[in-house]
Every structure is written in C-alpha cells, then in structure tokens.
Amino acid sequence: MTKPCLPEELLARVKAQLRRNNSSIDNSKLLRYANIIFDTENHIVKVGAKVVQFTKKEIQLIHFFLTHTGRLIPKNKIIYSVWNSSDFSLVSDNTINVTISKIRKKLGKKFKLKTKVNEGYILEV
Numbered sequence: 001m002t003k004p005c006l007p008e009e010l011l012a013r014v015k016a017q018l019r020r021n022n023s024s025i026d027n028s029k030l031l032r033y034a035n036i037i038f039d040t041e042n043h044i045v046k047v048g049a050k051v052v053q054f055t056k057k058e059i060q061l062i063h064f065f066l067t068h069t070g071r072l073i074p075k076n077k078i079i080y081s082v083w084n085s086s087d088f089s090l091v092s093d094n095t096i097n098v099t100i101s102k103i104r105k106k107l108g109k110k111f112k113l114k115t116k117v118n119e120g121y122i123l124e125v
Contacts, residue, residue: 031066033123034110038066045107052106057082057099065113065123074120 031038037046043059045052054062060082065073079091100121104111112124 031063033066033069034112036107036111038062047107054103054106058103058106061099062103062107065121069123070125072116072120072122078121 029039029041031040035048038044039046040063045054045059045062061078064078064082075093075096078096079085083091085091100113100115104113114122114124116122
C-alpha cells in the first residue's frame with residue numbers, strides 16, 4: 001500500500017481483512033447453547049459478546065454438560081469423567097455442588113442445568 005493513502009481505502013482494506021479472518025473460524029470447534037458459545041479448542045466461553053473466565057475444572061464441567069445436553073448425568077459419572085477419578089470418596093458432593101454453583105452464577109439463567117435430587121444433573125435442551 002502506498003503512503004499516504006486515502007482513509008476510505010485503508011478502511012476498505014481493514015474490513016476485507018476482518019471478513020477473511022472471521023470466515024476462517026472453524027464452527028465445528030464451537031459448542032452453542034442458548035446465548036453461550038464454547039470454543040473447545042481455545043477453552044473460551046462467551047455469554048453473548050462477553051468472554052467469561054472459568055477455572056480449568058469449570059471449563060471441563062461446562063464442556064461435559066454441553067456434550068451431554070438433555071441427558072441425566074449421575075454424580076459418579078461426573079466424578080469419573082471430569083475429575084478423572086474412579087475413587088468416588090476423593091471428590092465430595094460439596095465440591096461438585098460448589099463448582100456447579102459457580103458455573104450457574106457466571107453463565108446466568110439461560111444455562112438451564114437442573115439438579116435431580118439423589119440422581120444427578122441434566123442440562124435441559
């Protein structure tokens with residue numbers, strides 16, 4: 001690009017570059033639920049247009065629920081899959097409850113994760 005340039009030309013080039021970059025996003029690596037977008041490759045969660053920060057376990061738990069939407073998930077399966085433990089005494093119910101509570105608070109009311117007492121959790125469709 002020769003300098004000096006016209007502002008209109010610069011703006012047109014920037015817009016074209018942004019269009020090219022946005023079209024290269026691989027949608028197969030995105031999980032969507034209501035107004036939530038989860039980038040599975042970069043472990044980024046957006047609620048609307050806002051990026052929300054999560055801990056590693058919260059990210060793993062969100063990913064687990066988003067890939068099991070509409071299914072009842074018992075706590076022992078969560079412990080085995082997210083905490084990578086077959087010894088269920090190492091992870092307390094309170095640990096799971098607190099982690100899920102933090103996720104609910106950060107994601108808001110559109111994240112419809114329901115607790116089934118003595119059964120597990122279900123992320124409603």
